[in-house]
Amino acid sequence: MKQYLVIGLGSFGTNVARTLYEAGEEVVGIDLDETIVQETINNDYLENALVLDATDEIQLKKLDVQSFDVVFICIGLIEPSIMITLNLKEMGVKKTIVKAINGKHRKLLEKIGADQVIYPEEYMGKRTALVAMEPNMIEHLRFSQDFLLVEVKAPLEFIGKNFIELDIRKNYNINVIGIKKISGRFIPNPTATTIIEKDDTLIVVTDTKSANKINDILKKEYKED
Template identity: 40%
Template sequence: MKKNFAVIGLGRFGGSICRTLANQGIEVLAIDKNEERVNEFSMIASHAVVGDSTDETVLKSIGIRNFDHVIVAIGDDIQSSILTTLILKELGVPIITAKAQNDYHEKVLRKIGADRVVHPERDMGERIANNMASNSVLDYLELSAEHSIVEIVANGKIGGNTIIDLDIRKKYGLNIVAIKRGEELIVSPQAKETIHHNDILIVIGNDSDIDRFEKKVM
């Protein structure tokens, strides 16, 4: 059964989430205090509602507790973000993802029950910086404070070797979860799989171990 989503706050971040979910054919309710924004998304989202999310009666009236996942994407109004998250938690929404403006905001959101807190500007900045800092890393996604998943281009140093020859798991504590080879995607590659020059390795592991491995392939 498909999950249904509600997005509160239709700024750049919330609007992007709303469009992406809608494009995937997922039911999504769009909510904002700004009538112009709501009108913009009325043809994109399954439903679009003008409403103040800090008013519990408004959230109850639109049946917010019936949604599987609510994203609080409110922009600069930290107070409204916190109050909205608190009300959603008290109403029993199963999963709440909230956008944070800073570390203090994140701490408060987590304390009042947000299941996931995101820093879109900070996270994108880190991702871009990691891409620019290395010739071999194509993409980077932080999974936790110490673990990431990266796309690394295989160069001549490792091309022509099998995964078991390189012994990446033992030497670096990393796992190659997939290999992109042109249009082909090899998921969970076997130990005997030969890595080709210019293959893109999708690697997961500790950041320090990824750095050590990256130095080998640069």
């Protein structure tokens, strides 16, 4: 199992950490604000969260950042995020995924060696286009070459069945961490007896191969309709 570190527990960082945590991954979150860290733990978004200044090299070394497979830098300020990214690369961190707050910030991060830069505005623009081109499945976040978070329409063969009947993890190799209803209501962490209904959208963590299989099912159903 891979180990993930999320630096910065604002809205974006918390969602990244929570997604990994709910998927059963080993994840540690850190933030300079003690209140934010405590709220993250109290809300059960994360089990392991620490108050730590990520711009301090000594504190990062004590955390043994080199042992993490992927480090997310989700800081909302340009200078600290650049400093942290540089320090992590010099410490030999395997992979860094950094949030950029604008285009200039993204270019700077790419120049200093960030392995992957996520620019929310650009992402939302791409997502809007993808929804138009591929309405059945939208990729939200790729954690590694094979591990990703996607939003998919519930296949017709899922409708009216619960997770026990479907045995989704065994038969489809996917982990459903949430369900979006057509009304807009969101069900986090559906139970084993939750019944999937028509027009449900599943929030899924899986690998690329399994995601493609689900998408093939949806494309076939869409064509037949």
